[in-house]
Amino acid sequence: xxxxxxxxxxxxxxxxxxxxxxxxxxxxxxxxxxxxxxxxxxxxxxxxxxxxxxxxxxxxxxxxxxxxxxxxxxxxxxxxxxxxxxxxxxxxxxxxxxxxxxxxxxxxxxxxxxxxxxxxxxxxxxxxxxxxxxxxxxxxxxxxxxxxxxxxxxxxxxxxxxxxxxxxxxxxxxxxxxxxxxxxxxxxxxxxxxxxxxxxxxxxxxxxxxxxxxxxxxxxxxxxxxxxxxxxxxxxxxxxxxxxxxxxxxxxxxxxxxxxxxxxxxxxxxxxxxxxxxxxxxxxxxxxxxxxxxxxxxxxxxxxxxxxxxxxxxxxxxxxxxxxxxxxxxxxxxxxxxxxxxxxxxxxxxxxxxxxxxxxxxxxxxxxxxxxxxxxxxxxxxxxxxxxxxxxxxxxxxxxxxxxxxxxxxxxxxxxxxxxxxxxxxxx
Amino acid sequence: xxxxxxxxxxxxxxxxxxxxxxxxxxxxxxxxxxxxxxxxxxxxxxxxxxxxxxxxxxxxxxxxxxxxxxxxxxxxxxxxxxxxxxxxxxxxxxxxxxxxxxxxxxxxxxxxxxxxxxxxxxxxxxxxxxxxxxxxxxxxxxxxxxxxxxxxxxxxxx
Numbered sequence: 001x002x003x004x005x006x007x008x009x010x011x012x013x014x015x016x017x018x019x020x021x022x023x024x025x026x027x028x029x030x031x032x033x034x035x036x037x038x039x040x041x042x043x044x045x046x047x048x049x050x051x052x053x054x055x056x057x058x059x060x061x062x063x064x065x066x067x068x069x070x071x072x073x074x075x076x077x078x079x080x081x082x083x084x085x086x087x088x089x090x091x092x093x094x095x096x097x098x099x100x101x102x103x104x105x106x107x108x109x110x111x112x113x114x115x116x117x118x119x120x121x122x123x124x125x126x127x128x129x130x131x132x133x134x135x136x137x138x139x140x141x142x143x144x145x146x147x148x149x150x151x152x153x154x155x156x157x158x159x160x161x162x163x164x165x166x167x168x169x170x171x172x173x174x175x176x177x178x179x180x181x182x183x184x185x186x187x188x189x190x191x192x193x194x195x196x197x198x199x200x201x202x203x204x205x206x207x208x209x210x211x212x213x214x215x216x217x218x219x220x221x222x223x224x225x226x227x228x229x230x231x232x233x234x235x236x237x238x239x240x241x242x243x244x245x246x247x248x249x250x251x252x253x254x255x256x257x258x259x260x261x262x263x264x265x266x267x268x269x270x271x272x273x274x275x276x277x278x279x280x281x282x283x284x285x286x287x288x289x290x291x292x293x294x295x296x297x298x299x300x301x302x303x304x305x306x307x308x309x310x311x312x313x314x315x316x317x318x319x320x321x322x323x324x325x326x327x328x329x330x331x332x333x334x335x336x337x338x339x340x341x342x343x344x345x346x347x348x349x350x351x352x353x354x355x356x357x358x359x360x361x362x363x364x365x366x367x368x369x370x371x372x373x374x375x376x377x378x379x380x381x382x383x384x385x386x387x388x389x390x391x392x393x394x395x396x397x398x399x400x401x402x403x404x405x406x407x408x409x410x411x412x413x414x415x416x417x418x419x420x421x422x423x424x425x426x427x428x
Numbered sequence: 429x430x431x432x433x434x435x436x437x438x439x440x441x442x443x444x445x446x447x448x449x450x451x452x453x454x455x456x457x458x459x460x461x462x463x464x465x466x467x468x469x470x471x472x473x474x475x476x477x478x479x480x481x482x483x484x485x486x487x488x489x490x491x492x493x494x495x496x497x498x499x500x501x502x503x504x505x506x507x508x509x510x511x512x513x514x515x516x517x518x519x520x521x522x523x524x525x526x527x528x529x530x531x532x533x534x535x536x537x538x539x540x541x542x543x544x545x546x547x548x549x550x551x552x553x554x555x556x557x558x559x560x561x562x563x564x565x566x567x568x569x570x571x572x573x574x575x576x577x578x579x580x581x582x583x584x585x586x
Contacts, residue, residue: 174524178537181522196467200475324499326524328536344538344552347521412539412551 034286044292048235050284051291054376055240060135063298064128068156069227070302071121075159076220078114086166088212090205093168094320101317108314109307115315117306118160122335125156133390136375136383137241143366145233148226150362155223157335162215164333165208173321174330176211177203182343182351190352202323243376328410337404338397344412358393480575484562487512487570487586495528503560503572504528511583514572515546516558526557533557545580556580 003011007027013019014026023041028034035049054060085096085104100107129149132138138146165176180203184194199206234240285291318327332340342350374380379387409415440448482501490496490507497504502517502525517533519526524537532549533542540551547556561576562584570584 174537177524178522196470199470199472200477202477204477206472206476324502324525326536330524330537340538343522346552347554411534411536 028288031286034288037288038286038292044288046231047287047291048239049287051287052239052242052284054242054283056285056290056294058294060242060376060378061240062127062131064124064131066295066298067302068121068124068128069231070299071117071124071306072223072227073299074117074303074306075114075121078110078117079216079220081110082114083216088166088208090168090208090321093166093208097167097169097317101314109310112310112313112315113306116309116313118163119334120306122156122160125153126335129153130390130394134378134387135241136373136377136380136386138366139241139369139372139375140366142233142237142241145230145237146366147363148230148233150359152223152226152230154359155219155226159215159219159223160333160335162211162219165203165211166215167317168208168321170318170321170327171316173203173323174326175332175336176207177326178330178332178340178343179336180207182339182347185347185352187352241376329408329412331404331408334401334405337408338400341400341404341408344408481571481573483565483569484514484572485570486568487564490570497528501572501574503574504533505562505570505572510586512562512570512586513580513583514560514562516560516574518557519553520555520557521551521553547580 010027014023019026025033025036025040028037038044038047038049082100085100085107087093087096097111100111102108132146132149161176161179165172180194180197183197184190186193195201197207197210198204199210331337339350339355342354344350369386371382374382406417407414478500484498484501484503484505487507490505490512492507492509495504495506497517504515504517506513506515517525519535519537519540521535521538521540524535526533526535526540526542529541532544533546534540535542535551535553538552540553541549542553542557543549545556546559548554559578559580559582561573561578561582563571563573564584564586565571
């Protein structure tokens with residue numbers, strides 16, 4: 001077989017003095033080199049040299065976590081670009097949005113990409129959580145990583161919410177007014193938290209400055225740290241969950257009693273468990289190229305989809321923020337519309353109690369549901385009770401969100417989305 | 429390590445007690461004080477917001493029986509005969525600005541309905557609209573103080 005020309009160039013370069021100084025191992029050929037390629041590269045060493053075949057099954061993980069990560073990368077990239085123009089000033093912010101639309105080269109696409117990637121990230125982090133639930137992957141030894149995941153979901157919502165104010169249009173102003181007022185309903189500390197978030201009593205310059213600081217450094221830094229710990233723990237907890245590992249995970253062994261005749265025990269000395277159990281060499285493949293190439297392919301796919309959305313659909317920008325006239329109806333971002341629907345019945349129950357219960361239940365879940373069966377399979381029949389409860393909550397959340405998004409019109413009254421409401425048509 | 433040392437290993441000596449208490453106390457204090465200072469730092473001491481107390485205008489600017497919406501202050505000034513009252517236009521539910529309706533007030537955000545007295549007639553609002561203290565200044569202007577809430581039936585008589 002003839003070697004492809006690109007490969008020839010690469011091989012020639014990798015053999016030079018400079019090439020070898022950068023890539024210790026050339027393009028890996030032997031199994032040894034495949035392992036070395038993973039271990040000797042800073043970017044690749046985060047991942048294991050070999051992965052279980054089950055972890056590569058797209059039908060199992062659906063790649064949802066990776067997609068979320070890639071969306072986060074896109075958000076950092078486009079977000080940094082936007083920072084070169086954006087000024088968090090109530091007088092300038094809106095004009096800069098218009099500049100991005102009409103003046104800055106590719107400004108519109110960059111802003112659109114940031115917007116769509118943000119929406120998609122909320123969606124995919126949520127779908128990732130659903131996947132982990134339905135495959136029972138939150139169970140021991142992955143309880144803590146589930147907790148980190150819940151925190152990352154909240155951080156994603158926080159990032160999206162703080163970013164929502166920055167364009168300083170009507171949508172931004174009223175969504176944040178409504179959102180921070182919900183926070184004000186929390187008992188005892190609610191009004192103080194609201195005051196602290198806004199830097200005052202009303203949404204104004206101080207609020208914009210604060211949301212900007214949170215959006216561009218505080219929350220992204222926390223998310224980055226959280227994601228790092230999350231990925232680290234995926235490896236330390238034995239890779240992606242899989243069916244044959246149930247019951248394999250050895251109980252926590254005191255350090256002194258580690259089996260000395262088994263090398264894998266020593267390798268995981270720090271944790272004292274042996275997640276290598278159940279991993280037979282024949283079940284594993286080399287990360288290079290099997291894992292790495294899949295990841296690159298998925299990354300390209302995610303970028304392509306976001307770019308496609310950004311080119312054909314513009315991010316919304318309403319009129320300049322007007323504190324006197326709320327739009328009718330004033331709606332929060334779509335992922336909060338389920339909550340807003342609840343809030344329209346009772347701000348305290350919908351805005352504080354229900355979200356509080358949801359987060360508490362999610363955090364406590366792996367410590368309540370401690371049975372070790374049904375891990376690593378979708379909709380395992382042993383987990384029918386847990387799956388049913390989760391599905392009911394899921395359906396309720398989705399239905400509430402759809403109602404809030406499409407079935408609520410002026411004065412938060414009922415509308416039928418496929419009938420144009422007279423309020424909208426009368427202007428024509 | 430001699431015999432008596434190992435025997436006293438679990439006992440708290442005066443030296444270890446002082447070391448422990450001082451060490452942990454100062455560490456806790458350092459972290460706590462820094463955190464408290466950081467939170468306090470974030471609480472603004474000066475607000476660049478419109479004054480809570482402001483002059484609404486001369487009494488004769490408001491015709492008898494009128495309800496005047498003042499945009500910037502987000503209030504309604506209500507005159508009936510020689511009585512003046514001031515009601516907040518901020519919905520008690522989630523802070524949207526309510527609109528004057530044929531009868532009472534409507535909130536566009538989540539559909540709360542209030543009557544002429546600001547009492548809740550429907551929707552999710554937990555409380556009625558607030559009423560503020562109205563007084564007269566020396567130069568014959570109506571002064572509204574949004575910092576001072578009053579009952580709905582309290583008014584300024586001229």
